[in-house]
Amino acid sequence: MRELTLILNTAEKRVQFALCENGSMLCGEDWLAQRGGTEVLAPALRDACARLGATPAAIRRIACVAGPGNFTGLRIGLTTTAGLARAVNAKQAGLHYLQCLAANAPASPGEEVLVLTNARKGLAYGARFRADDQGAPQPEGRTFLLPLPPLPEGTNLGNPNFVIGSALVSNLACLRAALPASARLLCRDSAPSLASLVAVERLIDWETQDGSDIPPLYMRDCDAVENLDAIAKAQGRTPELAHQELDRLTHAPLAEHEIAK
Numbered sequence: 001m002r003e004l005t006l007i008l009n010t011a012e013k014r015v016q017f018a019l020c021e022n023g024s025m026l027c028g029e030d031w032l033a034q035r036g037g038t039e040v041l042a043p044a045l046r047d048a049c050a051r052l053g054a055t056p057a058a059i060r061r062i063a064c065v066a067g068p069g070n071f072t073g074l075r076i077g078l079t080t081t082a083g084l085a086r087a088v089n090a091k092q093a094g095l096h097y098l099q100c101l102a103a104n105a106p107a108s109p110g111e112e113v114l115v116l117t118n119a120r121k122g123l124a125y126g127a128r129f130r131a132d133d134q135g136a137p138q139p140e141g142r143t144f145l146l147p148l149p150p151l152p153e154g155t156n157l158g159n160p161n162f163v164i165g166s167a168l169v170s171n172l173a174c175l176r177a178a179l180p181a182s183a184r185l186l187c188r189d190s191a192p193s194l195a196s197l198v199a200v201e202r203l204i205d206w207e208t209q210d211g212s213d214i215p216p217l218y219m220r221d222c223d224a225v226e227n228l229d230a231i232a233k234a235q236g237r238t239p240e241l242a243h244q245e246l247d248r249l250t251h252a253p254l255a256e257h258e259i260a261k
Contacts (some may be wrong), residue, residue, distance in 0.1 A: 003060040006027055007197045010077035012166060013068025013098040015041060018194045019048055023202060026052055028194040038076055045143035057088045059154035063201040066094035067217030068125040074164035074216050082094045082213045092208035094214040102129040102137035104189045105162040109133050119220060136203060145219055149174040166190045
């Protein structure tokens with residue numbers, strides 16, 4: 001029986017997936033998703049398997065971007081991964097979105113890539129990566145949140161060889177002024193390529209994966225929480241009761257959220 005690896009990314013405005021076998025990409029799709037891509041993702045995966053002469057049961061490993069990124073987008077990818085993994089008994093592993101973007105940069109061993117992506121208005125996700133001996137991006141330090149624009153006074157962006165990501169594109173003038181002239185700004189690369197997703201999947205040690213669901217990488221409250229007062233008022237509720245209900249749901253015992261067996 002064939003053993004395929006599915007790689008899935010829904011972190012920002014695109015839906016991307018690749019099907020691989022023995023480390024080589026057999027097929028992939030990449031499209032702009034206006035509403036998250038829920039309606040087309042599962043049929044697209046089914047059709048891709050059919051074109052390869054396989055069924056979804058041939059998918060034995062699923063690598064899905066876990067974040068950071070758009071809340072709705074991440075949930076689409078992670079939920080699809082969890083459901084499919086249960087159906088076909090596949091292993092799951094998370095991918096770091098900014099590392100996938102860093103793989104786009106043509107970095108030589110030892111060179112640094114700074115990745116900045118949009119979190120919400122006035123805020124960006126950021127992380128630094130350094131190319132290893134094979135040119136693969138390895139993390140340097142933790143993922144961080146960066147207010148911009150403007151950059152906080154005294155912000156030091158270091159001396160990266162490459163800078164990439166959607167926040168670079170949307171804040172180009174602000175960031176260009178704060179970066180060294182030697183930094184190469186990759187403004188055309190606001191999403192990882194399918195080849196980059198495949199390259200980062202190759203870094204996974206699948207032997208250590210136990211089949212557990214992939215935990216999402218969230219670094220801030222979702223927009224619904226931040227706008228809870230306005231949402232409650234629009235629904236005719238008081239903000240106080242809405243916050244109480246949110247607190248009850250987020251701190252409820254696990255049994256209240258389990259699916260009946």
